[in-house]
Amino acid sequence: MRKTLIAGNWKMNFTVTEAESFFKSFKIQKKEGVELLFCPPFTDIPITRFFLERSSILWGAQNVYPEDNGAFTGEISAPMLKDLGCSYVICGHSERRQILGESDELVARKVKAVLSHDMIPILCVGETGEERKEGQTEERIGSEIRTALFELSKEEAAKVVIAYEPIWAIGSGKAATPEGAEEIAVFIRKTVKETAGKKASEEVRILYGGSVNGDNMSHFLKQKDIDGALIGGASLKPETMIDIYSKA
């Protein structure tokens, strides 16, 4: 049984003071079988840990550098995140691929580094609006997944969480249809099967991300191959995240 994962990606939002006020008004009733995760900016990880460490809620990071230490000014390594109690690390978010030019190869190294330090990578994949129009969605996502899983053992590949985040749906208020997202989730499982075998394809968790909110969330979760959501804007409001979690 794949465990549902509801993950909030705060992106570059919230100072420490703002994060503190978020968690002061964030109270949930724990649900069995549903993991709740927050990925704040690096600077908010210690305060997030302070508020969440005695709860069932998990925290993680939005990025990592794939070397353990050394002359990489401005970067943060997997052992540093592990030491802060992170359980998950987002790898290859489309904003990093597009704005910072991250390649599939760099993302693959990040995924490997996260797994090597006993954390779980959330590998983000997704097509632009243009690629969608040109019918290149599967080609784009397929190559993002194959490159990321190529160097992993089958056991490692099975642990990866893959977030399907169509770029045109991120922050646009125009989410994919649940059926459309399910179609891609099926394609993702097929690609994992071809790359890492049947067992990994059945165990890999697939999230949908892109304009998820309290109203559309349950429609995505009803899909057979979608195991949770990666939430941007809506994760910044405590009442919306409480609502989303309670419906999961």
Ligand code: 13P
């Ligand atoms: P929005 O939920 O704001 O569309 O962002 C999605 C996202 O990019 C999560 O990683």
